Every structure is written in structure tokens, then in C-alpha cells.
Amino acid sequence: MAAPGSNGEWMVVGPRRGMPRRGIREKPMVRAKALEERESWTPIDSENDPEGVLKLTCKVELLMKKMESSLFYHALMKQIEDPEVFGCFIRVLGSSSQMQMVVYGIGSIESYEPPRLQLSLALLMKRKFSWIGDIEVFDPILSKMECEVLESLGCRILSINEQGRRNVLKPTLFFMPHCEADLYNNLLQANWSADSLKRIALFGNSFHTYKLASELNGSIVQSAKHVLAAAEFADEFKVEIVSDDFLRAFHDSSWHFFGSVLESKLPSIFS
Numbered sequence: 001m002a003a004p005g006s007n008g009e010w011m012v013v014g015p016r017r018g019m020p021r022r023g024i025r026e027k028p029m030v031r032a033k034a035l036e037e038r039e040s041w042t043p044i045d046s047e048n049d050p051e052g053v054l055k056l057t058c059k060v061e062l063l064m065k066k067m068e069s070s071l072f073y074h075a076l077m078k079q080i081e082d083p084e085v086f087g088c089f090i091r092v093l094g095s096s097s098q099m100q101m102v103v104y105g106i107g108s109i110e111s112y113e114p115p116r117l118q119l120s121l122a123l124l125m126k127r128k129f130s131w132i133g134d135i136e137v138f139d140p141i142l143s144k145m146e147c148e149v150l151e152s153l154g155c156r157i158l159s160i161n162e163q164g165r166r167n168v169l170k171p172t173l174f175f176m177p178h179c180e181a182d183l184y185n186n187l188l189q190a191n192w193s194a195d196s197l198k199r200i201a202l203f204g205n206s207f208h209t210y211k212l213a214s215e216l217n218g219s220i221v222q223s224a225k226h227v228l229a230a231a232e233f234a235d236e237f238k239v240e241i242v243s244d245d246f247l248r249a250f251h252d253s254s255w256h257f258f259g260s261v262l263e264s265k266l267p268s269i270f271s
């Protein structure tokens, strides 16, 4: 089972995360900064590891093959192609032929399987749907080697830590698997107008679950006012986990769309 914790972090009961596994290089410790200032970013390390890049790239490609033939993937593609969900993507696209994908908070693709599975899904979606454009990726914990792997798989790494506050000017799918509530909140806060929200599709932790958790445990509210407000009007479609292999990577995830809110009905939120 999974549940949002008191700080809005997504928790799953299972093997402890963050424990370096044997044989895996320990990552430099990067403390998450307060999600406020935008700043330029480069990976902390500067290690050249062409062999590691090749090995990890192959590992992700193999995982993509495994995912592509899974029941989970087929169910997810069916969900996206369902007229109700697809209609939401079409509304986000408007008159554009493509929406770009921004991947925030993917985690360490070298150290953990869930981030690799999440990345595999993003790459498979781009490959399958012609309406998905370029993929941009940012996570402050990425190593130089991981950045090179992502680039070799066709992604562009952002050199600015936007703290999730990207001002959305064109249709964009934000792929934010299991990010912290603050990051979703920053994104929504930066785009808190009906005109901007309608250009956003968001894959991430279920806003509905945040809402339920806030009713039980008010402490999440401070960092997630926009998330909780958006939960009231978002069209949310929960991702169905049809096999245990994908549980850790995708539990409690949903597609969210915000195009149905009218400017006049958008609540004012003062932080």
C-alpha cells in the first residue's frame, strides 16, 4: 500500500529506499533545496564512464522491451486511447500537433528500478504517439553518467532547476512520477489561470489521494494548497496496476487534466 506522508512525500511500504545497494556506486548526497529559487544546474560529479553509459543504456532498452510486452503497458495504452482520456489530451493539444514532455523528478536511473521503469514508459509513449514531442528531463540528483544515458536515449537535460515553476506557453505533458507535493504545487501555482492550466496534462501522484489524505491529516495542506484546490476540478484518471512488477513504480498514479475550469471559478489562493 502507498500513502502520502505527513510532508507530502510518497511512501510505499517495502524495501527501504535510499540505501545504496552493493555494487552500485554511491551517489553524492544532494539535499533537496527549498523549492523556491530557479538556478542553473550541472551534475555534481564529473566522472567519465563510457562503459557505464553503454551498460545502463542497454539496461533501459531491455526494460523498455519488457515493459512493451507487459499487461500493465497494454492496459495503460488502452486507457490513453479510451475516448474520454484521449479527448482530454486532444483538448490540451488544441490546435498544436504535438505536446512536449517534461520529466521532473525521475530519480536515480542508475540505482533504482522504479525510475528506470518510469523512464521506459516515457520513452515508449514518445515512440508510440506521434503527438508527443521532445522530452526534457530534470532531477537535481542525476549524475553526469545518468545525464549521458538520458541524452543517448533522445532526452534533453535541463540546465536550469526550474523548481517545477515552468510557465506553460504551449501544450505540455508533465511526467512527474511520485514527485513530492511541493513540486506539483509549484507547477500549478506558476500556471494558476484557466488559460495556462488547459495546456497542461500531468502524470503524477493522485490529487484525489492527496485530498483524502488532507482530510485525515491536515499537515499536507500548507505545501499543497494549489494541489488540493486543483483536485476539486481536475479530470483525474487513475492508473490501473494490473501486475505487481509495476507496483512500486506506478502505484497511486493518475493522469490529470485541468481544462474544464473557468477563470471565474478558479479559487484565489494566497500563500
Ligand SMILES: C[S@@+](CC[C@H](N)C(=O)[O-])C[C@H]1O[C@@H](n2cnc3c(N)ncnc32)[C@H](O)[C@@H]1O
Pocket (backbone or CB within 6 Å): 009, 010, 032, 035, 104, 105, 106, 107, 108, 112, 114, 115, 118, 138, 139, 140, 141, 161, 162, 163, 164, 176, 177, 178, 179, 180, 183, 249
Ligand atoms: C520521491 S522521489 C521520486 C523518484 C522516482 N520518480 C521514484 O518514483 O522513485 C522525488 C524526486 O524528485 C526530485 N526533485 C527534487 N526537487 C526537484 C526539482 N526541483 N525538479 C525536479 N526534480 C526534483 C528528487 O531529487 C527525487 O529524485
